[in-house]
Amino acid sequence: MDHKRRTFLGIGLAGLGALAAAAVGWPLFRYLAPRSSREAAGKVVVPEGDIPEGGARFFEYAGSSAVLVRKRDGGLVALSAVCTHLGCIVQWQKESQDFLCPCHAGRFSTDGVVIAGPPPKPLAKIPFSVSGGNITVG
Amino acid sequence: MRYREIIMANFMRLFSLIPLILIALLLTRPGLAQETAEIVCIQCHSGLPEIYSQPIRLWRGSIHAENDIACHDCHGGDPQDAANAMNPQRGFLGVPQEPDIPAFCGRCHVGVMRDYLASAHGLALGRGGPTCVTCHGNHQVLKATLELINEKSCSRCHSYERARTIRAAMQETEGLLVATETRLNDFKKIGSNTEKLEKELFSLRNSFHSLFHNVNLETVNKQAARIQLELKKIQAVLTEWDQAVQRRKIAGALAVSVMLLIALLAHLVRKTYD
Numbered sequence: 001m002d003h004k005r006r007t008f009l010g011i012g013l014a015g016l017g018a019l020a021a022a023a024v025g026w027p028l029f030r031y032l033a034p035r036s037s038r039e040a041a042g043k044v045v046v047p048e049g050d051i052p053e054g055g056a057r058f059f060e061y062a063g064s065s066a067v068l069v070r071k072r073d074g075g076l077v078a079l080s081a082v083c084t085h086l087g088c089i090v091q092w093q094k095e096s097q098d099f100l101c102p103c104h105a106g107r108f109s110t111d112g113v114v115i116a117g118p119p120p121k122p123l124a125k126i127p128f129s130v131s132g133g134n135i136t137v138g
Numbered sequence: 139m140r141y142r143e144i145i146m147a148n149f150m151r152l153f154s155l156i157p158l159i160l161i162a163l164l165l166t167r168p169g170l171a172q173e174t175a176e177i178v179c180i181q182c183h184s185g186l187p188e189i190y191s192q193p194i195r196l197w198r199g200s201i202h203a204e205n206d207i208a209c210h211d212c213h214g215g216d217p218q219d220a221a222n223a224m225n226p227q228r229g230f231l232g233v234p235q236e237p238d239i240p241a242f243c244g245r246c247h248v249g250v251m252r253d254y255l256a257s258a259h260g261l262a263l264g265r266g267g268p269t270c271v272t273c274h275g276n277h278q279v280l281k282a283t284l285e286l287i288n289e290k291s292c293s294r295c296h297s298y299e300r301a302r303t304i305r306a307a308m309q310e311t312e313g314l315l316v317a318t319e320t321r322l323n324d325f326k327k328i329g330s331n332t333e334k335l336e337k338e339l340f341s342l343r344n345s346f347h348s349l350f351h352n353v354n355l356e357t358v359n360k361q362a363a364r365i366q367l368e369l370k371k372i373q374a375v376l377t378e379w380d381q382a383v384q385r386r387k388i389a390g391a392l393a394v395s396v397m398l399l400i401a402l403l404a405h406l407v408r409k410t411y412d
Binding site for chain 1: 245246247248249250252334336337338339340341344389392393396397399400403404406407410
């Protein structure tokens with residue numbers, strides 16, 4: 001009788017033990033697994049002709065504001081348009097060829113490097129490729 | 139026995155060092171270090187008659203003080219050298235003349251200055267119109283809120299009616315802004331990574347508050363609607379976070395129940411061996 005009871009309780013214990021192990025393992029797996037980021041999924045295609053020399057085009061990328069700039073030497077740069085100080089959206093200054101944050105006067109070069117004001121970091125660069133007259137960001 | 143005494147003595151010696159280590163850590167905290175190394179402007183002006191020391195007292199309660207924006211950030215000069223603190227060659231600007239105030243504040247608040255200069259208030263600059271300090275104060279500058287538009291303040295120059303209409307149009311969005319900020323702060327307190335949302339919220343609040351300078355009701359309504367849409371997106375993310383917290387609570391309760399059940403079964407198994 002005791003043997004049967006012990007087997008029954010043992011099965012119960014094993015089941016609960018497996019449940020407890022899964023309860024510990026699942027969050028651990030979720031934590032260690034790479035993010036299935038909804039943000040990383042999106043790509044943005046911009047026709048090359050949309051950005052004149054010395055001009056910029058703002059667009060939504062991964063849920064935030066981003067910008068493509070064609071430098072006066074013809075080179076292209078894709079950057080996050082979110083100021084690294086407090087998060088305002090930077091504005092392109094065509095005359096001075098730099099970015100100005102309207103909130104606290106942070107200034108960034110065409111490449112996103114901080115040239116004045118309180119921003120602690122450069123604007124984040126975004127990967128892009130150019131083919132067939134289109135710029136694919138992301 | 140001798141060894142035991144030596145070990146105990148060493149342990150007690152180490153134990154007695156703990157308060158000293160804690161004090162050393164406390165003194166090396168950056169905030170405290172900053173407080174002790176006050177800039178010369180504050181050292182000097184604090185001891186002067188009220189007219190000169192009042193700005194310090196007012197500034198201490200300002201949004202600028204909260205964000206480490208001190209005297210020299212606006213007035214220039216050298217905050218580390220008492221002899222040259224007010225030397226124009228070290229960039230000291232002193233107090234701006236009234237028509238120069240918007241440009242003075244606008245060195246940092248560029249977007250706001252642009253909005254102000256384009257507004258009816260800005261167009262009246264130098265002709266009796268208000269400057270930044272008329273509504274925001276000079277040293278005790280507070281975080282901008284809708285409270286700045288009030289009958290007492292606006293009635294100093296004109297009738298409150300138009301301002302009342304604009305304030306009413308902005309009330310709903312302001313309420314949404316405050317509610318979103320409160321929810322975000324609650325998540326921050328429990329250790330959630332709120333940096334991205336905080337930045338989005340700051341940007342929205344800034345665009346919204348720049349409307350304070352625009353006295354065109356149509357523009358205010360249009361922009362407020364856009365900002366409300368963006369705020370609702372942040373609210374939706376916070377609702378997802380809320381749901382995740384709820385799910386975690388349920389999972390936690392289930393985990394505790396399973397552990398109790400395991401303990402009970404283990405106890406019953408042990409009893410079968412008695």
